[in-house]
Amino acid sequence: MDEILLFKEYLSSIKRYSRHTVTAYITDVEQFNSLVCGLILSASRREIKDWIIHLYESGISTRSIARKIYCLRSFYKFCLKNELIEKSPMQNITTPKFSKKVVEFIPENIMMEVLDGIESGENRKLIRDKLLFELLYYTGCRVDEIINIKLSNINLSRREIKVNGKGNKERVVFISKSIVELIMTYNQKWKHKNKSGFLLVDNAGDQIYPMFVQRTINKYFPIKKIGFRVSAHTFRHSFASHLVNKGVPIFAIKDLLGHSTIASTEVYTHLRFSTLIDIHKRMHPKG
Structure with missing residues (x-):
């Protein structure tokens, strides 16, 4: 077994990274290889520096x-x-600094309009689409957490679902009464x-996969309507952003998202501040 396969096995079995994350790691390593x-x-430090220069010249993002x-x-x-190896060629190779990406989320009114507009009726595919979106938005789960929900993970009477997050860490997420009825x-x-x-399964009865989720999202949330490309992670951002703007404490949102540290959740704190500024401007007599 070569070194890259050993590394892949380490990421999967020891680090317990998701299949998507492991693929991303291995793809990057194989490209350099x-x-x-x-x-x-x-490989030498000089070759790594040349590779980094090549990446910059190719025009990909920092x-x-x-x-x-x-x-x-x-x-x-x-x-x-x-x-x-005896010594890492990555020694003294610095990682480029980049500005923090602005969190993009779906406005609450548009989210409600789309979700409420899916009149599923007896159509099983529409029922599946609606359930997928309701779970993404109501729980704030990552796409891998959603697609890996097993029937045995669901407790409808307690309105709870056990999900496996990053690092195979298990947590419980809560669902609404309407989602319970939708699941039934x-x-x-x-x-x-x-x-x-x-x-969640596809038309053949097999487990759905990330690209299936993305294609479903594209049908209901086109760029023309939203103004940017919506992904499953946008639902997670929307979940957190809407809760922040409702005044939910950031520590509570951290636990709901399954973040290991508060630093990952603090990206949403500016939203509450922006909302307060807007309210002050609109409501204050001198605003």
Whole structure:
């Protein structure tokens, strides 16, 4: 087994990263490996610097370059720890700084308009679409957490679902009474098709996957309507942003999102401040 396969196994089995995250890591490492003709273990610091210059010249974003450097650094750290190399060529290689990306979220009125506008009736595909969106928005879960919900993870009487987050950390998320009813309707419509044991399945009865989710989102949330490309993570941003603007404490939102530290949640704190400024301007006699 070569070093990249060993690293992949480490990310999957030891770090317990999601399949999507592991693929991203390995893709970045393999891209560099191909640039150095498969001699990644003997690559020099100079070759890494040339690779970084090549990334800048290719026009990809600073954020993407930073991610690629981080992935390669993780790979060499793994190799050093397992005595595959004597010294990491990533030493003194700095990660580019980038400005924090503005959190994009769907305005509450548009979210309600789209969700309430899905008249599912007896159409099982529309029921599935509506359930997918309701779960994404009401729970704030990551896409991997949603698609990996098994029927056995759901407790309808307690209105709870167990999900596995980053690092395989389990947490409980809460669902509304209307989502409970939607799940019951959905299960009635899909029970003869569902052969996977997962809650959300495709037309063949197999577990849905991230691209399936994205295609479904594109149908209901086109760029022309929203003004930007909506992804499953946009629902997570919307969940947190709407709660912040309702005055929910940031520490509570941290736990609901399954963040390990408050630093990841603080990106949303400016939203509450912006809302307060707007309210002050509109409501104050001198505003």
